Amino acid sequence: MDEFKKLKKIKLSDYEKRNLFNRISNSIKEDGENVELHYPIPSPFFRFSSLLENKRSFVLVFSVFFLFLISTTVFASFNTLPGDLLYGVKINVTEKISDLTYLTPESRAEHNLRKIERRINEFEKLAEKGRLTEENTKKIEKDVDKNFGDFDHNLGQIKKDTKENKNRLGKMLRSDLQKHTEKIKKIREDKKVSNKRALQSVIERVHSSDSE
DSSP states (O other): OHHHHHHHHOOOOHHHHHHHHHHHHHHHHHTTOOOOOOOOOOOHHHHHHHHHHSHHHHHHHHHHHHHHHHHHHHHHHTTOOTTSTTHHHIIIIIHHHHHTTOOSHHHHHHHHHHHHHHHHHHHHHHHHTTOOOHHHHHHHHHHHHHHHHHHHHHHHHSOGGGHHHHHHHHHHHHHHHHHHHHHHHHHHHSTTOSOTTTTHHHHHHHHHHHHO
C-alpha cells in the first residue's frame, strides 16, 4: 500500500510532459494520420492553484497578499476625516506607528505640532463639507488637547543647552495656531454649527501666547 501511495505521488515535469507529447505527435504523423496537435498551454489559474498546493508557497502568497491589503488600507486612510470608515486606522494605527520613529524631545514636539495642525485642518474640512457634527468635533477637540499636553511635556524635556530649539518650537506653535484662529471663529459663528465652543483650546492657547 505504501508503495502504491509513493507511485501516486510521482509526477512528470513540464519538460517530460512536453517531450512525451512530441513523441506521440510524431508517432501519429508517421502512421499517416492527418492530425495537427498543439501542446496545451496551462491557464494562469491552474498554475496558481498548483502553487497553493505547496504549504510554503501558500504561506508566502498569503503573507504577500496580507501585507498588500494592510499597506493599501493604511494608504487609503491618509486623507480620511472623522466619521469616515478608515479614520480609526489613521488615528490608531498609522499615526501611532509614526510616533515610534521620533526619539528626541525636539522631534517629538515637532511631530505633535504637525498632528495639531492636521486635526485643525480636519475640523475646517468638515465645516466646508457640512459634516461638522458635535461627535466629530469632540473627537478632534480631544485629540488636539492630548497633543497640546504631549507638546508641553516634550518641550519640558528639552535640555537647557538647546533653549533656542525650545523657543523656536514655541514660536512655530503660535504661528500655526494664529493662521487658523480667524477661520475657527467664523466656523463657530455659523448657525449650522451646534458646538459653539469647538476647538476652544486652540483659541485659549492663542490668547495666552498673546498675553505673554
